[in-house]
Amino acid sequence: MDKKKILNNLQIKKKIKRISLQIIESNNSEKEIVIAGIEKNGFIISKKISDEIKNNSDIKVKLCKIIIDKKNPRKQICTSLKIEDYQNKSIVLIDDVLNSGSTLIYSVKHFLDTDIKKIKTAVLVDRNHKKFPIKADFKGLSLSTSIQNHVEVIFDQNKIEVFLI
Numbered sequence: 001m002d003k004k005k006i007l008n009n010l011q012i013k014k015k016i017k018r019i020s021l022q023i024i025e026s027n028n029s030e031k032e033i034v035i036a037g038i039e040k041n042g043f044i045i046s047k048k049i050s051d052e053i054k055n056n057s058d059i060k061v062k063l064c065k066i067i068i069d070k071k072n073p074r075k076q077i078c079t080s081l082k083i084e085d086y087q088n089k090s091i092v093l094i095d096d097v098l099n100s101g102s103t104l105i106y107s108v109k110h111f112l113d114t115d116i117k118k119i120k121t122a123v124l125v126d127r128n129h130k131k132f133p134i135k136a137d138f139k140g141l142s143l144s145t146s147i148q149n150h151v152e153v154i155f156d157q158n159k160i161e162v163f164l165i
Helices: 009-026 041-056 102-112
Strands: 004-007 032-038 060-067 090-098 118-126 138-142 151-156 159-164
Touching: 004 009, 004 118, 004 138, 009 041, 009 118, 009 138, 009 159, 032 041, 032 102, 041 060, 041 090, 041 151, 090 102, 090 151, 102 118, 118 151
Parallel strands: 032 060, 032 090, 090 118, 118 138
Antiparallel strands: 004 159, 151 159
16 A cells, blocks of 8 residues: 655644634634534644644634544534533634545534534645535645545654655
């Protein structure tokens, strides 16, 4: 199986910083926002984005973990925050790779059952193979691949790399 590195750790750090600055710009009138990362990889990336936002703005950030069954996203979704913690807030939903869009769209649906100000999405890699009408508002890399390809995000201690398999 051939692995081709498409993003190294330095490139990913730059993309995370750029996404964070775009989120700040998009939420410049907000005092507090919710950064919601889809468990596991999306949450790791959301923590890094949250740190960048805190370092580059006065916006208060609430970090939220979304627990979703990626194989069956229609099952109940849980979050690490109570509904009151994200009610009437601006939310940025984060995942590592946008492939078919099912995980992201069902996660968005979870938040739409509550009164929120707005919701945006961010991904490290957008594969452009969506089955659902969802887009990434902020993305690190847009990548056209064949449906047989797989994008893998590898977290190794303080290093993140992305591979095309």
